[in-house]
Amino acid sequence: MDQVAMEFLPKDPSEEEFRRALCNGFILCNVLNKVNPGAVPKVVKASMTSSEAAESPNQDSENMRNFLAAVKDKQLLAFETSDMEKGGSINKVVDCILCLKGYHEWKKAGGVGVWRYGGTVKITSSPNELPNALTATERAADESGEELELSKYEQLREFIQLSNKASIEESKTTNALTFLFDRFGLWLLQAYLTDGNMDEEFPLNAMVIDAFLSKIVNNFSTLLVSQGIKLGLFLKKILKADDGPVSKSDFIEATSDYIDKRSNLQAATDISKAYICIGNNEVVLNSVCRSPGRVEILTDLIQRHIEDLKLFFRETRLEVRKFHSYWEADIKRLEHHVRDLEVASSSYLKILQENQMLFNEVLDLKGKIRIYCRVRPILPGESKDQSTVDYVGENGSILIVNSLRKGKDSKKVFSFDRVFGPTVSQEQIYTNIQPLIRSVLDGYNVCIFAYGQTGSGKTYTMSGYDLNTKETWGVNFRAICDLFQISKTREDVIEYKVGVQMIEIYNEQVRDLLVIDGSTKRLDIYNNTQLNGLTVPDASWVPVSSTQDVLDLIRIGQKNRIVGPTAFNERSSRSHSILTVHVHGKELVSGSIFKGSLNLVDLAGSERMDKSKVQGDRLKEAQYINRSLSALGDVISALAQKSTHIPYRNSKLTQILQNSLGGHAKTLMLVHISPEPDAIGETISTLKFAERVASIELGAARSNKETDDILELKEEVKFLSFLFNGWHPFCLFLNATYPC
Numbered sequence: 001m002d003q004v005a006m007e008f009l010p011k012d013p014s015e016e017e018f019r020r021a022l023c024n025g026f027i028l029c030n031v032l033n034k035v036n037p038g039a040v041p042k043v044v045k046a047s048m049t050s051s052e053a054a055e056s057p058n059q060d061s062e063n064m065r066n067f068l069a070a071v072k073d074k075q076l077l078a079f080e081t082s083d084m085e086k087g088g089s090i091n092k093v094v095d096c097i098l099c100l101k102g103y104h105e106w107k108k109a110g111g112v113g114v115w116r117y118g119g120t121v122k123i124t125s126s127p128n129e130l131p132n133a134l135t136a137t138e139r140a141a142d143e144s145g146e147e148l149e150l151s152k153y154e155q156l157r158e159f160i161q162l163s164n165k166a167s168i169e170e171s172k173t174t175n176a177l178t179f180l181f182d183r184f185g186l187w188l189l190q191a192y193l194t195d196g197n198m199d200e201e202f203p204l205n206a207m208v209i210d211a212f213l214s215k216i217v218n219n220f221s222t223l224l225v226s227q228g229i230k231l232g233l234f235l236k237k238i239l240k241a242d243d244g245p246v247s248k249s250d251f252i253e254a255t256s257d258y259i260d261k262r263s264n265l266q267a268a269t270d271i272s273k274a275y276i277c278i279g280n281n282e283v284v285l286n287s288v289c290r291s292p293g294r295v296e297i298l299t300d301l302i303q304r305h306i307e308d309l310k311l312f313f314r315e316t317r318l319e320v321r322k323f324h325s326y327w328e329a330d331i332k333r334l335e336h337h338v339r340d341l342e343v344a345s346s347s348y349l350k351i352l353q354e355n356q357m358l359f360n361e362v363l364d365l366k367g368k369i370r371i372y373c374r375v376r377p378i379l380p381g382e383s384k385d386q387s388t389v390d391y392v393g394e395n396g397s398i399l400i401v402n403s404l405r406k407g408k409d410s411k412k413v414f415s416f417d418r419v420f421g422p423t424v425s426q427e428q429i430y431t432n433i434q435p436l437i438r439s440v441l442d443g444y445n446v447c448i449f450a451y452g453q454t455g456s457g458k459t460y461t462m463s464g465y466d467l468n469t470k471e472t473w474g475v476n477f478r479a480i481c482d483l484f485q486i487s488k489t490r491e492d493v494i495e496y497k498v499g500v501q502m503i504e505i506y507n508e509q510v511r512d513l514l515v516i517d518g519s520t521k522r523l524d525i526y527n528n529t530q531l532n533g534l535t536v537p538d539a540s541w542v543p544v545s546s547t548q549d550v551l552d553l554i555r556i557g558q559k560n561r562i563v564g565p566t567a568f569n570e571r572s573s574r575s576h577s578i579l580t581v582h583v584h585g586k587e588l589v590s591g592s593i594f595k596g597s598l599n600l601v602d603l604a605g606s607e608r609m610d611k612s613k614v615q616g617d618r619l620k621e622a623q624y625i626n627r628s629l630s631a632l633g634d635v636i637s638a639l640a641q642k643s644t645h646i647p648y649r650n651s652k653l654t655q656i657l658q659n660s661l662g663g664h665a666k667t668l669m670l671v672h673i674s675p676e677p678d679a680i681g682e683t684i685s686t687l688k689f690a691e692r693v694a695s696i697e698l699g700a701a702r703s704n705k706e707t708d709d710i711l712e713l714k715e716e717v718k719f720l721s722f723l724f725n726g727w728h729p730f731c732l733f734l735n736a737t738y739p740c
């Protein structure tokens with residue numbers, strides 16, 4: 001406390017004591033002169049007690065008048081004399097004193113920039129303003145006072161230095177504010193983008209804007225508080241480090257440091273934000289870049305980032321090259337490996353083919369009936385994901401799934417000589433049976449019969465789908481053409497005659513399919529002891545000498561065949577059709593004779609009558625079909641059990657097939673199944689039937705070749721029997737005349 005003031009004021013003055021001590025203006029004049037020497041040129045001695053004051057009231061009021069005039073002159077806060085009286089506004093007095101204090105401190109710190117006191121701010125735009133506002137007397141007093149301690153030159157230098165700092169500080173403050181407002185704008189945008197449902201038209205009305213703004217203002221004030229706390233902590237930390245009093249320039253420096261740090265941090269955050277937003281929302285990026293002063297920082301950061309990216313790119317390129325070379329080495333190794341595998345697999349294939357040949361030879365020796373199974377594809381309109389065929393193996397196995405059964409009963413594996421999946425083509429089927437068919441030219445009897453439920457694809461396999469499309473040609477057409485063409489290639493060595501018969505068994509009647517006059521004559525079946533070796537000698541026997549002949553014949557046969565719709569097939573074959581190719585060959589050099597026959601049988605499909613609900617003619621047909629198929633089953637069972645009696649005569653079908661099933665023929669059964677879940681019962685019974693057929697051993701197949709020796713012996717036998725027949729009565733006569 002000032003020495004003068006101490007004379008007038010008690011140690012802890014009450015408000016009233018304080019007011020009374022200031023009333024005489026003595027203290028105030030002294031304080032002002034201390035702050036600004038010479039501001040109150042004349043100060044009269046003040047009265048110490050109230051009685052003295054009462055004696056010389058003019059003295060006191062003179063001091064007060066001078067003080068207030070000087071204060072007003074300096075454009076500092078002033079008050080009225082009446083405020084000092086009881087009931088006056090003591091706040092104004094306090095404001096005036098705080099103002100003086102602030103003014104004093106500001107002057108002490110160099111009189112630059114902003115100074116403040118007790119909540120009211122007084123801004124001086126330039127330190128020159130104040131001296132301008134001073135009177136000439138005051139300026140003179142100033143020069144002689146504290147400020148005279150600095151030379152004019154030093155004052156100027158300090159002024160420039162401080163004013164630079166102040167302008168830096170001001171621009172940083174502006175930047176910081178811009179930052180804050182940019183952030184404010186970004187939040188506004190973010191709030192709109194996050195809260196708004198972008199799929200729909202988002203209605204932006206006053207209420208929504210209010211909601212956004214209040215949300216953002218909340219964020220904003222939280223940010224301000226946290227920034228304030230951070231700044232406070234930072235300043236305290238920096239300023240505490242100094243033991244001595246802190247100058248204004250230190251304070252400015254510390255604050256600038258903080259703003260620098262924050263700006264860099266902010267710029268980095270904004271850049272990362274800009275990277276995220278770029279492409280999605282250019283507005284956000286633009287708003288980040290718009291802030292003055294930060295463009296350089298951003299550019300610098302982006303540059304650094306680009307450098308990093310370049311480095312990363314170079315490293316990645318090297319990595320990629322490294323991996324590329326690894327991969328090349330790997331690929332070379334794999335190529336090598338694949339070549340090894342190719343060699344191994346080709347030898348494996350060779351071995352497999354050899355094995356297959358040996359296996360076929362064993363089958364031939366045993367006279368086993370070969371079984372091939374073909375799975376019909378799912379037809380348009382049938383459900384694609386419900387096939388009953390779960391798996392088709394390379395080794396002839398097929399896995400059937402029965403969704404009506406549970407557990408292990410729901411799956412059953414069947415094994416045959418071959419299984420063809422639904423994607424196997426007509427050509428692939430023929431290639432697999434071609435060797436068998438070709439053996440007809442060596443004098444063997446071959447029988448291929450297609451078996452399966454109605455609609456399972458028998459006619460498709462045997463006759464084909466469309467004779468005009470080569471890919472869909474069936475076994476019948478391919479076989480005749482093949483035999484005919486091979487016979488042509490061998491014509492220098494063997495003279496072949498190829499003839500064709502085509503019959504059908506419809507309702508237990510044998511009908512000729514190669515008639516062109518529409519006649520439906522019933523034909524009889526004979527065993528092959530007949531002179532011409534034909535089972536149905538009365539059926540048309542048509543020689544073929546060209547592919548066109550074959551095509552014409554098959555067209556006639558297909559036209560004559562009886563078809564009708566069933567529940568499972570629009571064009572169901574209602575009869576068993578048998579196409580027989582007779583081949584008669586004579587070796588030109590040796591004169592040996594071959595007689596081979598090929599029976600290609602397309603059986604009518606079995607049908608569950610309760611399921612198909614057929615009536616009338618269709619019912620009668622179905623009964624005949626099922627009866628003859630059941631007779632075929634009986635024959636198969638008897639053959640499998642090696643029974644002494646085989647019931648061939650129970651149906652026309654078994655009668656015709658007698659030589660193929662029980663003779664020395666090579667027989668192949670083509671089992672057909674449909675993948676439909678609805679047909680699961682028929683599928684399983686068909687496959688079980690095929691398993692039984694596979695177990696039949698017919699004995700080795702024999703070629704019907706008659707060599708020269710046989711022919712000579714046959715001639716001899718003929719001659720001897722002629723002799724025997726001629727000499728027989730003469731011998732009887734001799735025996736009677738000359739009994740022994």
Ligand SMILES: Nc1ncnc2c1ncn2[C@@H]1O[C@H](COP(=O)(O)OP(=O)(O)OP(=O)(O)O)[C@@H](O)[C@H]1O
Binds near residue numbers: 459460573574604
């Ligand atoms: N492998 C296949 N590829 C394409 N479609 C096929 C195949 N097999 C059969 N089909 C088609 O299935 C349907 C029935 O075939 P198909 O007439 O040959 O049966 P099926 O066993 O002879 O019948 P049915 O005993 O009643 O005469 C036909 O529309 C046929 O075109």
